[in-house]
Amino acid sequence: MTTPTHASGAFAPATPQTTPVRIHADRAAGTLAIEWADAHATTYAFEPLRWLCPCAHCRGEAGMPGWLDSNPTLTAEQTTLTDLHAVGNYAISPHWADGHKTGYYTYVLLRDRCPCPECGARRAGASGSGTHAPAPAAGTHEEHR
Numbered sequence: 001m002t003t004p005t006h007a008s009g010a011f012a013p014a015t016p017q018t019t020p021v022r023i024h025a026d027r028a029a030g031t032l033a034i035e036w037a038d039a040h041a042t043t044y045a046f047e048p049l050r051w052l053c054p055c056a057h058c059r060g061e062a063g064m065p066g067w068l069d070s071n072p073t074l075t076a077e078q079t080t081l082t083d084l085h086a087v088g089n090y091a092i093s094p095h096w097a098d099g100h101k102t103g104y105y106t107y108v109l110l111r112d113r114c115p116c117p118e119c120g121a122r123r124a125g126a127s128g129s130g131t132h133a134p135a136p137a138a139g140t141h142e143e144h145r
């Protein structure tokens, strides 16, 4: 009898939507294409992919802003993908020409941020069908004065 000993509780259950069947980095075109088990296709250009880097350096940690929060001008090296490594069965780690390779892009993240029009419309629809923000629940709002 074995018990899973994953330290992280962040694993989402594998679904066809977040299971890649094919990942192809096309350095000539500057795109990363992912085909999912539910037959959806996602294509990221390298630059927006670099902006998504989820690592602590880029995103910040413990309340500190990350490097990408300073709105840097990305150089050609920083947006040139040189290599792509699988991380377990839940993420990929792009290596960039400037040497940066600490970003683990989970499949959940990559599918969630899919830049295709269909997914863009779905995200827009999910956040506001008619009204914009959800109405604040009375009594649960902490006041700061």
Ligand SMILES: [Zn+2]
Pocket (backbone or CB within 6 Å): 053, 054, 055, 056, 057, 058, 059, 100, 102, 103
């Ligand atoms: Zn990073």
Ligand SMILES: [Zn+2]
Pocket (backbone or CB within 6 Å): 040, 041, 042, 114, 115, 116, 117, 118, 119, 120
């Ligand atoms: Zn999509």
